[in-house]
Structure formats: structure tokens, C-alpha cells
Amino acid sequence: MTYHLQFGSLLPYWEVLAWGIVFTVVLTLVSTVVGIAVGTAGASARTFGPAWLGAAVRVYVELIRNTPFIVQLFFIFFGLPALGLRLSETTAAFLAMVINLGAYSTEIIRAGIEAVPKGHIEAGVSLAMSRFEVLRYIVLRQAIAKIYPALSSQIIIVMLGSAVVSQISAQDLTYAANFIQSRNFRAFEVYLVSALIYLLLAIGTRALLRVIGQRFFTVT
Amino acid sequence: MSLVSIRDVRKSFGPLEVLKGVSLEVAKGDVVAIIGRSGSGKSTLLRCINGLETFQSGAILADGLAVGSVHTNLRELRRHVGMVFQQFNLFPHLTAAENVMLAPTVVNNVSKKEARDTAAEVLTKVGLSEKMDAYPSQLSGGQQQRVAIARSLAMRPKVLLCDEITSALDPELVNEVLRVVEQLAKEGMTLILVTHEMRFARDVGTNLVFMHHGKVHEQGPPKEVFAAPKTPELQQFVSGIG
Amino acid sequence: MSDFSVWIIVKNLLWATQWTIILSLIAFVGGGIVGLILLFARTSQIKPLEIVTKCYIEFFQGTPLLMQLFLFFFGVALFGIEVSPWMSASLALTLWTSAFLTEIWRGCVESIPKGQWEASSSLALTYIEQMRYVIIPQAARIAVAPTVGFSVQVIKGTALASIIGFIELTKAGTMLNNATFRPFLVYSLVALIYFCLCFPLSFLAKRLEGRLNVAR
Numbered sequence: 113m114t115y116h117l118q119f120g121s122l123l124p125y126w127e128v129l130a131w132g133i134v135f136t137v138v139l140t141l142v143s144t145v146v147g148i149a150v151g152t153a154g155a156s157a158r159t160f161g162p163a164w165l166g167a168a169v170r171v172y173v174e175l176i177r178n179t180p181f182i183v184q185l186f187f188i189f190f191g192l193p194a195l196g197l198r199l200s201e202t203t204a205a206f207l208a209m210v211i212n213l214g215a216y217s218t219e220i221i222r223a224g225i226e227a228v229p230k231g232h233i234e235a236g237v238s239l240a241m242s243r244f245e246v247l248r249y250i251v252l253r254q255a256i257a258k259i260y261p262a263l264s265s266q267i268i269i270v271m272l273g274s275a276v277v278s279q280i281s282a283q284d285l286t287y288a289a290n291f292i293q294s295r296n297f298r299a300f301e302v303y304l305v306s307a308l309i310y311l312l313l314a315i316g317t318r319a320l321l322r323v324i325g326q327r328f329f330t331v332t
Numbered sequence: 333m334s335l336v337s338i339r340d341v342r343k344s345f346g347p348l349e350v351l352k353g354v355s356l357e358v359a360k361g362d363v364v365a366i367i368g369r370s371g372s373g374k375s376t377l378l379r380c381i382n383g384l385e386t387f388q389s390g391a392i393l394a395d396g397l398a399v400g401s402v403h404t405n406l407r408e409l410r411r412h413v414g415m416v417f418q419q420f421n422l423f424p425h426l427t428a429a430e431n432v433m434l435a436p437t438v439v440n441n442v443s444k445k446e447a448r449d450t451a452a453e454v455l456t457k458v459g460l461s462e463k464m465d466a467y468p469s470q471l472s473g474g475q476q477q478r479v480a481i482a483r484s485l486a487m488r489p490k491v492l493l494c495d496e497i498t499s500a501l502d503p504e505l506v507n508e509v510l511r512v513v514e515q516l517a518k519e520g521m522t523l524i525l526v527t528h529e530m531r532f533a534r535d536v537g538t539n540l541v542f543m544h545h546g547k548v549h550e551q552g553p554p555k556e557v558f559a560a561p562k563t564p565e566l567q568q569f570v571s572g573i574g
Numbered sequence: 575m576s577d578f579s580v581w582i583i584v585k586n587l588l589w590a591t592q593w594t595i596i597l598s599l600i601a602f603v604g605g606g607i608v609g610l611i612l613l614f615a616r617t618s619q620i621k622p623l624e625i626v627t628k629c630y631i632e633f634f635q636g637t638p639l640l641m642q643l644f645l646f647f648f649g650v651a652l653f654g655i656e657v658s659p660w661m662s663a664s665l666a667l668t669l670w671t672s673a674f675l676t677e678i679w680r681g682c683v684e685s686i687p688k689g690q691w692e693a694s695s696s697l698a699l700t701y702i703e704q705m706r707y708v709i710i711p712q713a714a715r716i717a718v719a720p721t722v723g724f725s726v727q728v729i730k731g732t733a734l735a736s737i738i739g740f741i742e743l744t745k746a747g748t749m750l751n752n753a754t755f756r757p758f759l760v761y762s763l764v765a766l767i768y769f770c771l772c773f774p775l776s777f778l779a780k781r782l783e784g785r786l787n788v789a790r
Binding site: 174175177178179180181182183184186187190191192193194195268272273274275276278279286289293298299300303304306307308310311314315 | 765
Binding site: 382384406409410415417419421422423425434435438439484487 | 687689690693695696700711712
């Protein structure tokens, strides 16, 4: 049908696209912050908590890591209402992303915690610091510095994976793209531009994370 | 007619000039020991000869082949010029015999049987005939280095370059390797060694080359040079070794 | 009555699972072959090849898989090319897999000490000979664990093919949900089946990582 690409056909819809980008960025940002908090709690629970708690965390992590994100999303959005818990698209999207990133970051942060030499913990304890203080001031700082690259990668992966929330009609960038191409029939141009926007977001996020990492989390 | 001819070679790593006009002639059968402080350019010079490093100006001729030009056939060059490394660099997934056989079969299209016979020959020469089917992880450092020497010998090189081949060895293992190299020298192999083993250089070497700040500072027959160093830098170097 | 329909649901889901498995295999094997070619291109030291490969990898790793599926299905159709969900899903997933596998393998190749390259080149081996006889045999050992680990990602990736109409496990789940209005049950079963496919591979990858990572 079309042999000449018409990228200009996107222009009238720039606002729709912009709002989609905003949604994706905010969703990723908030999910990242909360997701990493969940991951930190999970990792700490597994390393320092009682055995039953560690086992529960382990089950949570394995369940999430061995099932597709879209299935988790559908389960939360379509399945939970059957138990009486009805959520909006945005809330469901956010919840699914937090649970997903929480599981992956639990594993990543746990690896970082276990890489901290035992001697450091012993030193802290010998200085009369409580276990919590040791965790907070000695262990976590080092752990996160070590696994920072892996964590950054996972954040990018989750951001790209967020495209799936369009399937429950959460109005992210992909949803905007679907909307536009259903109006201007230029699927190729619309999806290519959206893909490139995601790429730019990914590159930008990577750069931002690198700057933050150097500022706060480098261990010399 | 020199087997290896190095004329006014200059090499820089970025802004840092490491070789500042090095000239050296190596005749067939020579055993050249290159000594000097770290950073004097010894290893870099050696690596230029077999093309592991490029150089910006000057000329190197090895066994009639010009090294360093765009037209250099590195594959051909390395059939004639072998190298043994400080870190041995044996291939861990192959046995000693397989390590030795690899290049002859792949590069020279030698049959597996012939290659294995050659491997047996060179491994016997270095005193490791009973270790033919051992993996590098099962060998001591000295044994690994001897396998590495055998591996280079299997290609029948005209010149063997040795880059501090005993520096990574525990002291008690150094001698077994030096003895092999001494044997090679006796049999007429042309050797260029970067080494810290001064006694070996003095007893086995035919030519001692002292490098300082990227140039050949002094050279001559080892016994003479050690007994009466002409330049203050070499005097200092020699006295520092004791 | 309700037990009867649970069994119907399970049967249908299991039937659809075979397409998940087949698509995963196609993507994994196809992606592996393409990935190997890309590996040689990426490490060849030929600048234009390296740049093209880098861009390819950047694109497939830096954009959502869902977008890639849309491009290959809806986008391509605009050029008059007839594409079935099968073809688009297979193609998109194969290329996506190849980008990730080649990076994993490149990491393994680059972890081989430089001395191995120097020793083999000093023995007059060409680049291809070096890769074939010295580097890849060693890198392959290190690569097994992460490659098996990535197979799990491929299986999970096939779930997105449902969105362009490819009938596999997730799509079957959606269809059954629409038919039975029992989303909690249906999606729990879908998740369970994926778990049964993925967990053994995850577990295997972890075991291999411990075993084959022994420093020589």
C-alpha cells in the first residue's frame, strides 16, 4: 500500500504521544523507587531474617521470575476482581511493575549483600552498632555499589517491559501509538517512531543512572 | 647477513614514546639477552619483531621478511619467528600434546600423525614426554612453560623470542626452564630473550643488550659488558642486581 | 460441573502450550544461529561490520519486544507483504533473541585472557582459526549457564506473541477467560504452566553456573 513513508502524519497527534511518554516515564520512575525498596526489604529478609520469611521471599521471587510479566499483569487486573479487589488500569499497571521489579531487585541486591566481606559486618558489630545500623550504613551502601550495573540494566528492562500495560488500556506510550495508528493508518511510521522514543528513553535513563551511580554509589 | 635486523625503530603508545630509535643486528645462532629496567621498552621491542605490536618508523627484517608494513604477511612471519610468553598462555582446554599439535595441523596442514610424532619429539626435548596427555592445570609452572617452549618449537622457527619466560615462575622451577633454553642455544637456535636472569645471560648469551629509556644504551659480549660496563646507567643497573 | 470445566480449561491450555514451546525453540535456535554470525561480525575488527552490529543490538535491546512485534506484524503489512502472526512472531523473536545471545556470548569471549589471543596469533593462526580452535571452545564453557538462563526469557517473550494474534498459552488463557469468565482460575493455571516450563531451566542455569565457573 504505502511505499513512501509519511512520518509527518504523526504530527497532529503529538500531544497524545507526549502524554503517553509522560505516563511511561512516571510509571517507570515511581515503580522503580518502590520496586527497589521492595527489593531491598526482600533481600534483607532473605539474608538476615528468620528462615520462614526467607523461604516466603524465595517463593515470591521464583514465581515472578519464571512467569511472563503480561500474565502477572492480567492476573492482577482481571483475576483479582474475582476476589473482590478491583483496581484501575493505572493502579494495576503500577502494582504489577512494583511486584515484578521487586522480585528481580531482591535477587540482585541479595547477591550484592552476600558479596560484602563478612569482616566488614564483624567490624561494625564490634563497634557496638546494631544489626540494623550495620545493614544500613555498611552493608547496603557497598552492596548497591557493587550490583549497580545489574540493577540499572533491570530498570531499563522493566521500563521497556512497561509497554505491555497498554494491553489493559493503561495510557502509556504504546497505548498512544496504538491509538494514533488506528486513526492515521500509518502503522509502520507510528511504531517506528515510538520504538525510537523508547530507545531514546532507554539511552537517557542509562545515562542518568550512570550519573547517579557515580555521584552516590561509587566505592573507591 | 643478519637473521633479524632492526633499524632505527620508533614506537609510541599514544603520546608516550617507548622506543626511541632502536637498532640491533642478530646473526644466525646468536643468543641475545636484552636487559634493562621496567619501562625501558624491552618487551615492546620483542613484540614488534613478531608483529604483536606495530611501530611508527624504522624497519625490521626477520628471516628476509619485512615486518611492520601493511604488506607484511603475519602468518608467514610467525611460521619463522616463534614466541614464548611470561604467562605461558597454554590453551587450557587442550592437553600438552594437543597444545603442541594445534598450529602445525591448522597452519601448516600437517597430518595428525606427523604432528603427534613432532609433538613427541619436542616434548621429549624439553623433558616432558610422559606428560603428553596431561592438561595444563595438572602441570607445574615450570612444566607449563616447557610445554609452551615445545609448542613454539613444533613450528620449526628460525628465531625464538622469549619474553621474560622465567619471571612468573617460583625460584625452584626457574632452572628447569633455563636448562631447556641453554640446550636450544647449544643446538644453534637463534634466541632473543628479554630476561632478568643475569647469570644465564652472562653464561649462555653471545650478545648482551642493555636498554635504557627506549634505546639500546650499551651492547657487547656479556662477560665483557658485565665485567666492565662503559656507561654509568649500566654500571648502576649491574650494581643494583649484585 | 465446575470440576468438568476446570479440566476443559486445563486441556485447552496444555494444547496451546505446544505452540509456546515450538515458538520458543524456533526463536532460540534461530536466534542462536544469527547470534553466532553477529558474534563474528562484532569481534571481527572490521569497523563497518562492528558498527552495523552494534546498532542492530542497540535497537533490539533498547526497544520493547512488543514494539518489535507490532513493527513486524502491523508495520510490515503496510508494505503489501502478507505476514501471518506465525511469521512475524518467529521473525521478531528470533532477531530479538539473537541480539541478547550475541551480547552474552561476546561477554564470554571477552573474558578469555588476552594471552590466549597473543599465544595463538604468535603461532600464526588466523582470526577465524583462533576463534575456532582456541577462543570459542573456552568461551562456550562459560556461556552455557547464561545461555540456558536466557532461554527462560525467550519462553516468557513468546507470551507477547499473543497480542498479535498468535495462538499460544497466553492467548489461549485470554480466550478461555472470555469464554468462562473465570479469570482468577484461568490466569493462575496459565502462570502455573509457564512456571513449570521455566523453573527447571532457571534451576539448571543456576546449577551450571556453579559447576562450570571453576577457574582453571
